[in-house]
Amino acid sequence: MKNYCQKKARKEHERRTRTRRTRIRATTTTLATTTTTTTTTTTTTTTTTTITTTTTETAKTTTTREIDINKTKKEKKKKKKTKKKTKKERKENEEAITELLADNDAI
Numbered sequence: 001m002k003n004y005c006q007k008k009a010r011k012e013h014e015r016r017t018r019t020r021r022t023r024i025r026a027t028t029t030t031l032a033t034t035t036t037t038t039t040t041t042t043t044t045t046t047t048t049t050t051i052t053t054t055t056t057e058t059a060k061t062t063t064t065r066e067i068d069i070n071k072t073k074k075e076k077k078k079k080k081k082t083k084k085k086t087k088k089e090r091k092e093n094e095e096a097i098t099e100l101l102a103d104n105d106a107i
Contacts, residue, residue, distance in 0.1 A: 085093075
């Protein structure tokens with residue numbers, strides 16, 4: 001009897017935690033690069049010396065967020081169904097069209 005209850009309790013626990021296991025982690029990595037260029041010019045009477053120094057710094061930013069798969073599946077939009085016209089509405093439309101055609105013919 002004890003094993004039976006333990007087995008049932010384990011299955012119930014797995015059923016409850018199953019939805020939590022469907023969560024996935026979405027990681028976005030962004031690289032920001034900063035480049036600094038420094039130019040130094042020294043002039044003497046006959047010689048000109050130019051020194052250029054370039055420094056590049058890269059900063060890595062990681063953003064982690066959890067997405068629940070179950071929610072994304074449920075939130076899909078449903079298509080709206082178009083209402084089918086009844087026989088009475090169709091007949092009224094046909095009568096209106098015939099009246100308009102008769103008016104055009106009279107003109």
